[in-house]
Amino acid sequence: MAMELMRKEAGIAWALLAPALVVLGVFGVFPIGYAAFVSMHRWRIKKGDFIGFDYYLRALGEVDFIALLILSVILFLASSLIRGRLRPYRVCGFVVAAAIGMGAFLGMATTGDEKLFNSFLVTAFYAFGTIPIEVGVSMLLAYLLFKATFAKGVFRVFYFLPYVTPMIATAVVFRTLFSPNPSSIANRVWAFLGFENQRWLFESRSVIALVCEALQIEHPSWVNDLFPSLALVVIVLYNVWVYIGYDTVILLAGLSAIPRHYFEAAAIDGANAIQSFRHVTIPLISPTLFFITLVGFIGTFKAFNHVYILRTAGARDTVDVVSILIFDRLYNYQDAGYASCLSLILFSVILILTIA
Numbered sequence: 001m002a003m004e005l006m007r008k009e010a011g012i013a014w015a016l017l018a019p020a021l022v023v024l025g026v027f028g029v030f031p032i033g034y035a036a037f038v039s040m041h042r043w044r045i046k047k048g049d050f051i052g053f054d055y056y057l058r059a060l061g062e063v064d065f066i067a068l069l070i071l072s073v074i075l076f077l078a079s080s081l082i083r084g085r086l087r088p089y090r091v092c093g094f095v096v097a098a099a100i101g102m103g104a105f106l107g108m109a110t111t112g113d114e115k116l117f118n119s120f121l122v123t124a125f126y127a128f129g130t131i132p133i134e135v136g137v138s139m140l141l142a143y144l145l146f147k148a149t150f151a152k153g154v155f156r157v158f159y160f161l162p163y164v165t166p167m168i169a170t171a172v173v174f175r176t177l178f179s180p181n182p183s184s185i186a187n188r189v190w191a192f193l194g195f196e197n198q199r200w201l202f203e204s205r206s207v208i209a210l211v212c213e214a215l216q217i218e219h220p221s222w223v224n225d226l227f228p229s230l231a232l233v234v235i236v237l238y239n240v241w242v243y244i245g246y247d248t249v250i251l252l253a254g255l256s257a258i259p260r261h262y263f264e265a266a267a268i269d270g271a272n273a274i275q276s277f278r279h280v281t282i283p284l285i286s287p288t289l290f291f292i293t294l295v296g297f298i299g300t301f302k303a304f305n306h307v308y309i310l311r312t313a314g315a316r317d318t319v320d321v322v323s324i325l326i327f328d329r330l331y332n333y334q335d336a337g338y339a340s341c342l343s344l345i346l347f348s349v350i351l352i353l354t355i356a
Contacts, residue, residue, distance in 0.1 A: 061111030072101030202314030254288035
């Protein structure tokens with residue numbers, strides 16, 4: 001009787017899950033599988049010859065380096081599972097995995113697609129330039145709103161407006177603000193501060209190189225390769241401006257969910273505002289911080305719309321994130337096979353970052 005009841009409940013559960021599973025399969029699993037199929041063929045307009053993993057070797061370089069990178073990922077994931085008495089070896093595992101992964105990555109960068117690894121470098125600049133500022137400022141704004149005694153709703157709407165405004169419209173406005181024209185708002189403010197006009201979104205040189213040139217300091221040519229361009233910095237500012245309101249609202253909701261008696265207990269123990277923030281607020285809000293950080297990193301690796309609108313010929317490839325490279329391969333070169341290969345590589349990177 002009990003087994004029959006369990007089977008009936010399981011049948012009902014699967015029946016209720018069926019619509020969602022169908023949608024997930026049609027719009028989630030099937031496109032990934034079809035992209036993998038396309039990536040193994042020469043595919044221009046229509047399907048061509050089967051080439052196996054040639055596109056992946058072209059993109060990622062020699063097989064030896066790819067195997068080392070996979071080994072480093074496995075070692076990293078295995079080290080993260082270490083518990084108990086073997087815990088001291090966890091750090092050693094992370095260090096070894098990082099060393100192997102770095103060596104493999106450098107080898108792949110020298111033997112693989114130069115444009116792909118440049119786009120990953122640009123994406124890394126974009127992600128690590130955006131997320132810390134975005135999370136830090138939104139945390140400060142959320143905390144100030146949490147402590148505010150009036151007009152909370154007004155400020156919440158004010159901060160959230162850039163996020164709900166159509167991205168194409170705001171990106172076009174941003175492009176106008178940071179025009180290289182001397183009469184643009186950005187150059188007027190820059191001139192008011194006593195600096196020379198800049199090319200902003202049309203500038204391919206790195207910020208460090210521009211600072212060195214302003215100070216009349218000689219710098220090596222690799223400075224432009226190892227630091228983000230001024231055009232990318234402007235795009236980072238745009239991303240921070242758009243998403244800071246979203247993060248603020250999410251963090252404010254998390255702060256509002258913290259029981260008041262924790263703050264009262266901290267005050268009774270003599271904690272001041274800074275100590276209360278450090279030892280009470282931050283630990284209890286950490287799951288929300290982790291959520292917006294993870295979503296932010298995934299979003300920066302998938303960024304396309306505003307980058308495509310803000311990119312210019314003058315910036316060259318210094319703002320071409322991986323999504324832009326995939327778009328160019330598909331629409332400018334009509335190379336669906338290689339574009340699908342790059343898409344799956346990007347998908348794998350995002351998946352590994354999510355799991356890690």
